[in-house]
Amino acid sequence: RAQGIPYAFITNNSTRTPTQYLARLEAFGIAATPQQVITSSAVTAEEIARRFPQGTPFFALGSPNLIDLIAARGYPFDPERAQIVVVGLDRELTYDKLCIAGQRILAGAAFIATNGDATFPLGNGAVAPGAGSLVSAVATMTGRQPYMIGKPAAPMFQTALRYFGVPAAHALMIGDRLDTDILGAQKVGMQSALVLTGVSGADQIQTIAPDGVFADLAELLAAWRSAL
Amino acid sequence: RAQGIPYAFITNNSTRTPTQYLARLEAFGIAATPQQVITSSAVTAEEIARRFPQGTPFFALGSPNLIDLIAARGYPFDPERAQIVVVGLDRELTYDKLCIAGQRILAGAAFIATNGDATFPLGNGAVAPGAGSLVSAVATMTGRQPYMIGKPAAPMFQTALRYFGVPAAHALMIGDRLDTDILGAQKVGMQSALVLTGVSGADQIQTIAPDGVFADLAELLAAWRSAL
Structure with missing residues (x-):
């Protein structure tokens, strides 16, 4: 966010409203608006x-x-x-x-x-x-x-891309699941980064290979900053 | 029954009791005891x-x-x-x-x-x-x-064979579904006859081929009598 790069959160969970998500994101210290939460x-x-x-x-x-x-x-x-x-x-x-x-x-x-x-x-x-x-x-x-509709199917990713108005190749999907987040991003032509804080471990990377792998979001941000 | 050949009814339906089945069989003019109805x-x-x-x-x-x-x-x-x-x-x-x-x-x-x-x-x-x-x-x-447990899996057929105390090769399974009745009988080594009064038609006989095919139970009985 400090870089001014637009972002959104996309989730398969269809039981909560965006406003309910914001409360959870806020608990992690992450600021967002309801428009930035894309649910299935x-x-x-x-x-x-x-x-x-x-x-x-x-x-x-x-x-x-x-x-x-x-x-x-x-x-x-x-x-x-x-x-x-x-x-x-x-x-x-x-x-x-x-x-x-x-x-x-x-x-x-x-x-x-x-x-x-x-x-x-x-x-x-x-x-x-x-x-x-x-x-x-x-x-x-x-x-x-x-x-x-949901990840790894295309509609979730296409909706996020429409929201930003950018082509898939200019967008980065950050996720913690190979079989939904990373696979889905690849299918629509987005770049992808796996963070190892969730479901998938580095040892599971085989046919579904993300463009980058990071221990957590902090490591991903550090790599990002040094690359700019 | 007139031939004195023992028989039983085996059904995947697990919602009715044998006694409830007997009432249905009786409506078709078929006599049986609760022991002859083998449910999943x-x-x-x-x-x-x-x-x-x-x-x-x-x-x-x-x-x-x-x-x-x-x-x-x-x-x-x-x-x-x-x-x-x-x-x-x-x-x-x-x-x-x-x-x-x-x-x-x-x-x-x-x-x-x-x-x-x-x-x-x-x-x-x-x-x-x-x-x-x-x-x-x-x-x-x-x-x-x-x-x-249920057809086409083996337990239903094996229970029926135990009930009669006969080896599979000496038993005939009569059924109206290729993918449950006939396939299951073949898997345990029983002979099988398809009657065309139910789910499967003669045009569907391909990889699962019964030993005999009959329009209905009457045709099967007539063939049986002439073979004795």
Whole structure:
């Protein structure tokens, strides 16, 4: 930020709003505005607005936040007539909701997934089922694969690039997961840097090779400064 | 039956009891005793009794019937300490139950699936999520594959063979699905006959080839009589 380089945060987590994220970032001493937080929920709503006529009914397995964001774009939530089915992380999942999602897709509705993350971290080392687990259930029931929004799929990265108005080759993705952050960035032609503070370790770098590897953000910034 | 040949019915459906099945068979004019109806729930309970010490705590996504059958073998239902997790068709599925199942498996519990059927027929052409859809969700969350009980897996067929006390080569499996009934029979070395009254058509016979193909049970019986 001191360099005046624009930045944003992109997250697959579709259960929190940008404002909720800012509080968490602030706890780490990181300043940002809500516009700088790009969630899979927001990108899902944006992709629906780009691909379907306003007024198309939808159904979703997902957080109230996800449903509100889509509805706010002018799409009515209607389980019985849905032409679009969105599957994300839904802590209020029931068998009946799973049934509706699958039945609407089998009846011809589009199948969109917020992301494919298998698990959702609970913070104490424990995990809960992620959006990807629910997506697998619906994919198995219907024999269909979803249009994927979240990392490593392209829409999340493309939305961030549109936000900055820069071509992919001029953008750097910094992430802590090889199979989502780094792979996704490479697929859209962005540069990528892996920081070893999260999920992926240096020993896991094989077919997915980032442009740079750093112990943490401080080391990345130091390398950056000395390169300028 | 008039020939005095012993027979049994084997079904992946784990939501009904044998007695409930008899009522359905009777409606088709077919007589049977509860012992002749082999369900994936009963075989699951039997397999648990064969593989785990009595008293091992278990958790299940499944029907009350499934849970009762396992508990009746001397296994306590205990979500918090489960060392065995059974996943079947559970119309009372919730996110929290899915979470417990995955967490116990990640903590080391055995992962057993009643069957892998993707859908469950509702009878009017519509389908609901089958056990296999729930199994996919748990498999994705945990990165683990289950020990499978239902057709086409071997345990269902082996239980039927034990019931009759005959070797596989002396038994005939009659079924209407190539990918479960016929494939499973072949894997354990049983003869197999496909009847074209159900899911699979004659045009689908390719790599899974039954020993005989019949329009319906009447045609199969006529062929049988003329061969005797």
